Amino acid sequence: MDVTTVAADAGATISGSPGLEPALGGKQAGGVLRVENLSAFYDRRRAVREVTLDFRPNLITAIIGPSGSGKSTLLRCMNRMHEVVPRGRVEGLVEYRGIDIYDPRVDPAAVRRSIGMVFQQPNPFPTKSIAENVVAAARFNGLVKGRGPERELVERCLVQAALWDEVKDKLDDSGTSLSGGQQQRLCIARALALAPDVLLMDEPCSALDPVATSQVEQLMTDLRASYTIVIVTHNMQQASRISDRTAFLNMGEDRAGYLVEEGPTPEIFTQPRLQLTEDYISGRFG
Amino acid sequence: MNVLAVVAFAVALVPLAAIAWYVVTKGIGVINVDFFTQDPPGDLSAAGGGIRNAIVGTLEMTGFAALIAVPVGLLIAVFDVEVGGRPAVVIRFVIDVLAALPSIVVGIFVYSLVVVAQGHFSGLAGSIALAIIMLPPVVVATEEMLRLLPRSIAEGARALGLSRWRSFLSIFLPTAFSGIFTGVLLAVSRAIGETAPLLFTSLGNNFFSLDMSEPMQGLPLLIYRNALNSAFPAAEARAFGAALTLVAMVLLFNLAGRWMVARSRPSGSR
Numbered sequence: 037m038d039v040t041t042v043a044a045d046a047g048a049t050i051s052g053s054p055g056l057e058p059a060l061g062g063k064q065a066g067g068v069l070r071v072e073n074l075s076a077f078y079d080r081r082r083a084v085r086e087v088t089l090d091f092r093p094n095l096i097t098a099i100i101g102p103s104g105s106g107k108s109t110l111l112r113c114m115n116r117m118h119e120v121v122p123r124g125r126v127e128g129l130v131e132y133r134g135i136d137i138y139d140p141r142v143d144p145a146a147v148r149r150s151i152g153m154v155f156q157q158p159n160p161f162p163t164k165s166i167a168e169n170v171v172a173a174a175r176f177n178g179l180v181k182g183r184g185p186e187r188e189l190v191e192r193c194l195v196q197a198a199l200w201d202e203v204k205d206k207l208d209d210s211g212t213s214l215s216g217g218q219q220q221r222l223c224i225a226r227a228l229a230l231a232p233d234v235l236l237m238d239e240p241c242s243a244l245d246p247v248a249t250s251q252v253e254q255l256m257t258d259l260r261a262s263y264t265i266v267i268v269t270h271n272m273q274q275a276s277r278i279s280d281r282t283a284f285l286n287m288g289e290d291r292a293g294y295l296v297e298e299g300p301t302p303e304i305f306t307q308p309r310l311q312l313t314e315d316y317i318s319g320r321f322g
Numbered sequence: 323m324n325v326l327a328v329v330a331f332a333v334a335l336v337p338l339a340a341i342a343w344y345v346v347t348k349g350i351g352v353i354n355v356d357f358f359t360q361d362p363p364g365d366l367s368a369a370g371g372g373i374r375n376a377i378v379g380t381l382e383m384t385g386f387a388a389l390i391a392v393p394v395g396l397l398i399a400v401f402d403v404e405v406g407g408r409p410a411v412v413i414r415f416v417i418d419v420l421a422a423l424p425s426i427v428v429g430i431f432v433y434s435l436v437v438v439a440q441g442h443f444s445g446l447a448g449s450i451a452l453a454i455i456m457l458p459p460v461v462v463a464t465e466e467m468l469r470l471l472p473r474s475i476a477e478g479a480r481a482l483g484l485s486r487w488r489s490f491l492s493i494f495l496p497t498a499f500s501g502i503f504t505g506v507l508l509a510v511s512r513a514i515g516e517t518a519p520l521l522f523t524s525l526g527n528n529f530f531s532l533d534m535s536e537p538m539q540g541l542p543l544l545i546y547r548n549a550l551n552s553a554f555p556a557a558e559a560r561a562f563g564a565a566l567t568l569v570a571m572v573l574l575f576n577l578a579g580r581w582m583v584a585r586s587r588p589s590g591s592r
Contacts, residue, residue, distance in 0.1 A: 120480050149483035159478040163496045173482035176492065223478070230483060 068093045068264045069114060069151070069234055074128035075292075076109045076118055082292040083109045086128070089283055089298060091234070096256060096265045098279035098301065100272060102322035105285040106293020107268040108156075111236050114266070115151035116144040132234070149177055152227035156239040158219035160211030160226070167207040169222055170194060174229040189229055197225035198255050217248020221255060228259075235259065237267040241274065253278050272317060276305045284313050342569070349566030352559045358567075361530050366547065367554035373564050375530040376544040380568075382532065383445050383524060383540055384514045387452035391513075392506055394453075395460030402461075403468040404490065414465075421458035426518035428454045433522040445531075445538030448524025455516055456509040463505020467498040500583040507579045511572045517542035541568045 069091040076084040084106035091097050099107045112118040113126050116137060130137050137147045160169045170190045174180045180189050190207065194200040199221040203214070211222055220240055227235060237256070241249040256265060256278055269275050275282055282305070283298040297310050308314050316322050360372035398417065402410040432451040437443055475497055479489030495502075520526070526543035527536075541564050548561035 115481065117477070117481055120477065145483040145485055148481055153481040155474060155478060155481070157472075157474050159472070159474040161475065161478070161493050161497065163499070172492070173479070173484060176488060177483050226478075226482065 067091045068133060069266070070129075070131040071110070071114065072129040072131070074110065074113055074126065074130060076106065076113050077123075077125040077127070078121065079123040079125075082290065084113070085288060085290070085292040085294045087285070087293075087295045089295065091264055091266055092281070093233075093264045094260060094262070095280040096260050096267060096278055097281045097283060098275035099266065099268045099283045099285060100270075100275050100316075101285035101293065101296075102287060102316070103270075104287045104291065104293070106287070107285055108238050110285070110293065111238055111266060111268050112153075115148050115153055115234075115236055117148070117153060119144070145177075149230045150232050151234040151236060152230060152232035154220070154223050154227055154235065154237045154240045157243050158216055158223050160214075160219050160222050162210065162212045164211055165208045166194075166203050166211050166214070166222060169211040170225050170229050173226065177230065179230060193225040193228045194222075196228050196259070197221045198251065198258070199225055215248070217244050217251055220244060220248070220252055224252075224255065224259075232263070234264045234266070237265065239268055239270060242270060249274075272305075276301060284308075284316060286312060286316070345562065345566050345569055348559075349562035349564075352563035353566065357563055362528055362544070362560065364528055366551045366557045366560070369556040371560075373541070373544055373560065373567065375527070376539045376541045376564060377567065377571075378530065378532065379445065379524070379526075379538040380514060380540040380542075380571075382534065383448045383520075383538060384452060384510060386446075386449040386534065387456055387513060388506070388510055390449065390453040391456035391460055391509065395457050395509075396464055396502070398457075399461045399464035399468060400490070402465055414461075417458050417461045420454065421462070424518075425455055425516050426521075429519040429522050432519065437523060440535075443523060443525035443537040445524050445534040445536065448520045448538060448540065449534065451519035451523045452513045452516060455519060456513045459509035459512065460506055463508065464498070464502045467501035467505070468494070470501070471498055499586075503579060503583055507576055511576060514572060514575075515542055515568060517546050521546075541571075 067090040070089070072088050074084060074087045075082060087106075087110055089097075099110065101107050109118060112121075114130055114137075118124045118126055126138060132147065132151060135142065137144075137151075161172065164172060167187075167190045170193050171180065171186045174189060175186065180186055191200060191204075194203060199218060202218060203209075203222075206213075211219065214222060220243075224235075224240075241252050244252065253274065256267065259265060260280075267275075267279065279301045281299065282301045284296045284304065285293045286296045288294045297304070297308060297313055299309075304313060305317055308317060356370070357372040358377065359374055360370075361375045362373060363369075363371040398413060402414055428451050432447050432454070436447040436450055440447065471494065476489050476494045479493040480486070484492065520540050520543050524540060524543070525537040526539045526547065528539070531538060545561045545564045545568070548557040548564065552558040552561060
């Protein structure tokens with residue numbers, strides 16, 4: 037899918053809120069997605085402290101760090117999923133194509149349509165068939181209408197998610213009848229159906245076996261050309277295998293996660309600037 | 323351990339089998355086409371006639387009660403789970419108290435509230451009493467199902483740009499549907515056999531009537547009245563025949579419900 041049409045689509049969905057179109061005009065020289073001084077809270081407890089990061093288009097950025105370093109929370113702030121948690125609160129700026137996604141005029145649902153998310157546990161809708169899993173959200177959001185276009189969308193997304201050949205003869209079976217790895221690719225297909233241009237992946241392989249993991253990793257590499265991908269991972273080998281850039285988060289003394297350093301993945305893994313990163317990469321803690 | 327399990331199984335099964343056997347052997351004798359297509363004779367001691375009015379009355383009153391109790395119960399459960407907070411705790415407490423209320427008290431309550439106000443007994447009053455009986459199990463079953471479901475399912479829907487209520491109605495609720503439906507079936511099965519709440523509400527009668535504003539006969543009432551007159555062989559036989567009909571109705575009802583649930587899901591789902 038070509039990036040300009042996706043951007044236009046994204047603009048169309050977000051610009052449902054008035055006054056945001058001008059900001060959409062030019063594609064920014066920098067990233068598609070940018071967070072600045074971002075802090076996230078659960079009630080009064082701070083989980084992420086003042087993170088500033090730039091996510092560039094058509095690259096895979098990995099967020100690594102020990103448990104409790106706020107990786108998932110940071111990720112969930114970037115498509116307004118953090119506020120779905122009771123008493124979840126965000127401070128700071130998250131900018132998507134020049135739009136402050138926390139602007140009160142912005143509809144969080146529109147943000148989530150443009151910035152898709154895949155979770156740690158595959159979570160296909162249990163009462164829906166494979167085809168329905170892919171198409172349901174797109175239909176609710178009014179992105180597709182009629183049997184023909186729906187069928188096409190299902191096929192296109194399943195092909196893109198490298199699942200079509202395995203399920204094309206049983207599209208009416210339940211989504212939960214698939215194996216774990218297939219379910220995860222179904223969830224990726226489901227996210228793709230909304231034509232997002234950013235994909236946030238929260239440890240998408242941690243519940244999968246090695247074969248399924250390598251399939252999903254291959255898929256991410258294939259999707260890189262058309263999407264901006266951010267992946268949270270516990271697995272440093274995975275980060276070094278598939279990502280172009282790596283951000284390392286650590287848990288501070290106040291138990292909130294903070295950004296230690298960010299850079300091209302080979303650099304982070306071979307010659308990090310900071311000793312702390314070196315220690316984490318070499319497995320001395322975490 | 324295995325021996326204990328077998329013993330426990332037997333202890334649980336014996337009363338069930340004994341009741342089923344007793345009702346079937348005593349009741350099967352009067353079952354014929356007339357039994358379902360005719361109304362009872364004015365004089366209970368007379369032989370012949372059927373229980374058509376009671377079957378229809380039970381279906382109508384229980385069905386109407388379900389129409390009241392199911393939506394209200396669903397709303398209460400959804401409120402408790404999705405909104406929560408102090409009001410939910412209070413509501414849940416009230417529901418628990420309601421569940422513990424003897425059914426005859428429910429009958430008296432509806433009598434003083436509806437029958438006295440209306441000036442006469444009616445099928446509607448019976449339905450309201452049955453609805454109050456049904457409400458707690460519907461609420462409890464729905465709440466349990468909704469709490470049991472992994473939040474990740476609702477979360478996945480939210481992440482796809484669905485609003486909170488859209489994701490709840492279109493994704494979360496259908497996922498819980500089979501469990502909720504089972505709860506509703508249990509509630510209906512319980513209410514359908516209730517006698518006490520109907521005694522001072524729908525009262526019962528001996529002729530066929532579909533009018534909810536008039537007194538209405540129900541199977542439990544018919545069984546009760548005929549059993550009271552069991553010195554007459556015809557009344558006793560009619561009571562057992564009606565009891566067998568009631569048990570069979572509940573059984574069929576549950577089987578049909580389960581079949582519907584199984585059929586409504588895509589194949590291979592758990």
